[in-house]
Structures are given as structure tokens and as C-alpha cells.
Amino acid sequence: MDRHDEETERYLRQFRPRAIRPLALAPKAGKMLLRSLAFAAAVTLFAAATVWFAHRETMRRTETARLQSAIANNTGVQRYVTTVELTRLALNDNEKLDEILAEESRQALPAVQGKQSTLRVLAKD
């Protein structure tokens, strides 16, 4: 580079590109904070919902077991709720199966022998 090139460059270097505004990181940081808070809130909510659901399921199972136990105590027979158990009983012990089905039907179907039962009302008509 000769002297004139140097002079030219020296002249041009008197000029600087204009200053710029600072890098706008603040809004991004704010967004990140908001995102973090939202994520934390979502995680907390999910954890709370899971605990509540698990607790409710436990309570329901306990209640069901308690009711089944009470029914078994009242009827004198254990209730067979699963199809597998009923099938096994049908194969091995028909009398007990009949007894259980009769008890179940008494609980599942409306009584027809009461004074105000539907059948009596219909019979009067």
C-alpha cells in the first residue's frame, strides 16, 4: 500500500460508524423470568393435582373395602365382584353361587314384596 492509500485510509478512519443502542436483553430476560414462573406454577399445579388424585383414589378404595366388608358382615357372605371369581365359583360350588346371585339380585333389583312396591300399585290398577 503506497503513501496515498495510507492517506486515504487515514482520512476514512476519521469516520466511525455511528454508535448503536445497547443490546436489548432486558425484555428477553423478563420473558425468561415469566416463562420460568409459569413453568414452576404448572409443575406445582401438576404435583398438587397428582397428590389430590392419589389421595382421592386411596380414600375411594378404603371406602369401597369398608363397604364390602360391611356388606359381607351383614349378609354373612363375601361379595364376589369379579367375573373370574364368579366363574370359579360356578365351576366349583353351584350352591354358593346361587346364594350369592340371590343376594346380589336382592340388592340390585327393587323389592316387589313391599306394600308400596310398583307391582302392587300396578296390580290394583
Place this chain on the structure above:
Amino acid sequence: MPTKRLTLDEVRSLYEKHGAALVGYACSCGLDRASAEDVMQQLFLKMLGEKTFAPRAPAAYLFRAIRNASLNMRRDRHRETDLQPPESWFSHVNGNHDEVATLQRALEELPEEQRETVFLKVWSGMTLQEIADVTETPLNTVASRIVTPCKSCASTWANTSRNEDKRWTAMTRKPNVI
């Protein structure tokens, strides 16, 4: 080839070192000042968001990215009319606004390829090879685009704006390759 992510401090350092020149370069690529700043801010914010980013030559990468973004934005806006008065790209060490206006006018009247090459040569701090990479131009072509004033005009560059025409003549004459 990217190998690791740049830290916030590294990105900030690049911003402070090259930011002003990048905006000036975007202006020289045809963007108005506000758009040029927006493009540059977006580039750096994108860099911060990248999972893996560490170019071997950060300056060359930045100028190339700004060039691409500027050309894309200019293409997208080619139907728009700019109603804003042109803003200056430079500041003068002595605050001489006339000199700035003269220089900018001279640069604006240069052919685009020559303008960006001169800008990169003087204000980016890159080598000719890096400029060739940024502009995707052969090295010899880059060298040929860098114009130096003729001997008789060299001194007028350093004089006052009375010699504006001579300066302009110096910049637009057929190039003397460095």
C-alpha cells in the same frame, strides 16, 4: 464448524466490537438506519438463543449474516417507499457533519458491490480473504473493487468539503488494486 455455544459475555463483546460497523454495513447494503439496527439486534438475539454456535471467524460470520438479512429485508420491502429522511451512517471524530454527509453521499453513489467492499475494507477490520468470503466473491474481484484515490486526489481527501467533487472523482475512478 460450530463447536460450542458462545457465552453471553462473548456475544456482548462481539456486539460492542462490531455492532456499529454492522449497522453501518447494513445501511450500505440499502437499509435505513432503524431497519439496520433491528436486523442487527435480531441477529445477536438469535445468536444468544442458538444451542450450538461458535463460528471460527465471528466477524466474518456476523458481516455475512447481516448482509444476507439486509438483502432479504430489502427484497421484501422493494415495493415500499421510504419517506424518512436518510440518516447518517457515520460520525466524524471532530463532529464535522458536512464531512460525514459528503462521505456518505459519495459512498451511496458508488456501485453497490464497490460500496460494500470499501465499507468492509475500511471499517470491518477484516482481511481481503474474509471480505471475499463474506461477499461470496473471488479474492481478485474484491481486490479490484477497492478503489484508492489517485495521487493527485489523495491529498484532497484530507481537505475540506470544498473538494467534494474531486473526492468523488477519486472514489469512482477505475480502481487501482491494493
